[in-house]
Amino acid sequence: MNKVLKYILLIVVSGIFLFPILWVIISSFKPQSELFTYPLTILPNKATIENYVNAFASGDFITYYTNSIFVSIVATLLTITINVMAGYALSKFYFRGRDLIFYIMISTLMIPLQAIMIPIFLLLKKLGLLNSLWGIIIPPAATPTGVFLARQYLQTIPNSYIEAARMDGASELRIFLSIIVPLAQPIIATIAIFSFMWRWNDFLWPFIVISSKRKMTLQLALANFVGQFQINWGNLLAMTVVTMIPMIVVFLALQRYFVQGLSAGGVKA
Numbered sequence: 001m002n003k004v005l006k007y008i009l010l011i012v013v014s015g016i017f018l019f020p021i022l023w024v025i026i027s028s029f030k031p032q033s034e035l036f037t038y039p040l041t042i043l044p045n046k047a048t049i050e051n052y053v054n055a056f057a058s059g060d061f062i063t064y065y066t067n068s069i070f071v072s073i074v075a076t077l078l079t080i081t082i083n084v085m086a087g088y089a090l091s092k093f094y095f096r097g098r099d100l101i102f103y104i105m106i107s108t109l110m111i112p113l114q115a116i117m118i119p120i121f122l123l124l125k126k127l128g129l130l131n132s133l134w135g136i137i138i139p140p141a142a143t144p145t146g147v148f149l150a151r152q153y154l155q156t157i158p159n160s161y162i163e164a165a166r167m168d169g170a171s172e173l174r175i176f177l178s179i180i181v182p183l184a185q186p187i188i189a190t191i192a193i194f195s196f197m198w199r200w201n202d203f204l205w206p207f208i209v210i211s212s213k214r215k216m217t218l219q220l221a222l223a224n225f226v227g228q229f230q231i232n233w234g235n236l237l238a239m240t241v242v243t244m245i246p247m248i249v250v251f252l253a254l255q256r257y258f259v260q261g262l263s264a265g266g267v268k269a
Contacts, residue, residue, distance in 0.1 A: 021244070028052070028237040035233055051238035055225075058235060061242075063214060064221040067133060068200060069246070071217060075137040076195040080188055082142045087150025087187075088180055092162060102151065108144050113204070121208060135209040136217070140198070146191045153187035154180065189254040196250050200243075218243050 023042075027035060028051055030044040055061065090102050120139050121130075129135035157180070165175045181188070203219040210216055222243065225236040 024237055024244075025241050028234070028241045030234070032232075032234040035237075051234035052242075055235040055238045055242075060214070061218075061221060061239070064216055064218050065242075067215060068218040068243075071133055071136050071206075072196050072199040072246070075141060075199045076192050078137065078141045079143060079146055079195040080191055083146030083191055084150045084154075084181070084184060084188060085176070086142065086147045087152075087154050088176060090147070090151045091154040092157075092159065102147075105144050106148055117208065124209065130209060131211045131215060132209070133215060136199075136202075136206050140205070143195070146195070149191060150184070150187055154184060157183050193251055193254050197247055200247055 026042060026044065029047045029049065031046065031048055031050065034041075034044060034046070090098060124130050124135045124139070129138065161179055161183075162175055165179055170178070201219065202217075203223070206217045206220055207223075210220065218239070222236065222239055225232045225239070
């Protein structure tokens with residue numbers, strides 16, 4: 001009976017969290033005139049894909065989609081590389097000031113983006129990276145959250161593995177690629193999910209960096225549906241559904257590592 005009640009509770013809670021997402025998906029197939037009818041209906045009286053056709057016809061969404069995919073994938077790969085290597089150095093190498101560096105790095109979590117936005121903008125301007133997709137990718141590549149998760153997880157890996165590899169003559173790069181990376185798959189998947197979601201959903205930083213319409217990401221394109229006097233809700237709902245697909249695919253592909261990476265990362269400080 002306890003097991004049945006637990007499953008009932010989980011189903012109810014899951015339904016509460018999934019209902020807004022399902023509502024968006026179902027409403028995207030409703031005609032514009034049916035979105036605000038009273039009383040509201042969950043299922044459309046006459047399902048249509050008109051919203052999707054109009055949304056794709058109203059802008060170059062293939063280009064926007066390609067830009068978002070490129071930014072999210074490249075930024076995620078760069079974030080994984082930098083954060084895991086930094087976490088490895090801060091967890092398995094012993095040098096003066098190691099803990100101080102780590103604490104300073106973690107303390108940057110308290111600094112909001114708005115406080116460092118102007119200095120980063122001026123730096124990108126001097127480097128010629130404004131109005132460039134690389135201007136979106138490079139600045140947030142090394143995240144203190146990713147370094148913290150990687151460092152905490154890698155501390156759970158026994159040092160004997162590394163010492164044995166060094167005794168066999170393995171180089172540090174070989175140890176990292178052949179031992180650390182395979183054992184760190186859960187935390188790599190966790191960082192990948194976080195990074196992909198952050199980059200895919202980011203609006204503020206691309207809005208500041210990008211000025212050309214051809215280099216806009218999906219989130220910037222979605223903002224164009226919000227006009228000064230009216231909002232095209234049908235097109236907006238349709239493109240919102242389209243933007244959710246990559247995040248769902250990435251999470252479903254990596255979710256078996258997700259909880260394992262978070263729980264293992266909090267075992268040892």
